[in-house]
Amino acid sequence: MQWKDIAKCLHVSAKTLRRHRSHLGIPDDPYTTISDEDLDQNIVDILYLAPQSGETYVIGGLRGRRIFVPRARIRERLNIIDPVGRALRWRSTIVRRTYNVTVPNQLCVYQPRIQQSLDQFISMWNHHGLRTMNGQSPLALWLGDYLSTK
Structure with a gap:
């Protein structure tokens, strides 16, 4: 749900909700601040538990750990961590x-x-x-x- 939708549900303007969020210290950015090394370690842990995991499974595993990062960043890290597994999974997709x-x-x-x-x-x-x-x-x-x- 986006902040403007939340504001509509609360019957306040988006600007009012933004002011209250900044007053309470709630960030606008929905993504978790995490270094590439820590993200890589979490992805490796998920791949250790389920070696054939793809992008969607890794995203779910990270969300289960309360780590929210953009999909593009996960793709980038997966290409670095597991390029062979990624290529093999793409090779077996159904056309x-x-x-x-x-x-x-x-x-x-x-x-x-x-x-x-x-x-x-x-x-x-x-x-x-x-x-x-x-x-x-x-x-x-x-x-x-x-x-x-x-």
């Missing part, structure tokens, strides 16, 4: 296929028969009556809620 779809955000890229079955199921689900909602369908409930908020 995803690129799909060309006719409609933006089209969810299904299946054969026509499978797509037809999925469309039929979706239609049946959207139009079946719900016992607890006076027999209204999920689609009718959504439309009613959508129109009432407009």
Whole structure:
């Protein structure tokens, strides 16, 4: 959550919140001040516990130790500490296929028969009556809620 969002929740201006933070000694910088040597030692400790750990796992391990540093700095330190392991992990990533779809955000890229079955199921689900909602369908409930908020 950003400071401006916190100020909005407290119903004060961001400037007022900034003044109170400086009065209480709360820093603006969300990151922990830590030397490269200490950061390297913490990363090595995490990699010792889980040798195949990648960037995300290391970030989680550091956060568990209440150490917050920018992702770019962790990448830099990992490249220095474990360049071979990093290269091996990148080598084994899965290359995803690129799909060309006719409609933006089209969810299904299946054969026509499978797509037809999925469309039929979706239609049946959207139009079946719900016992607890006076027999209204999920689609009718959504439309009613959508129109009432407009």
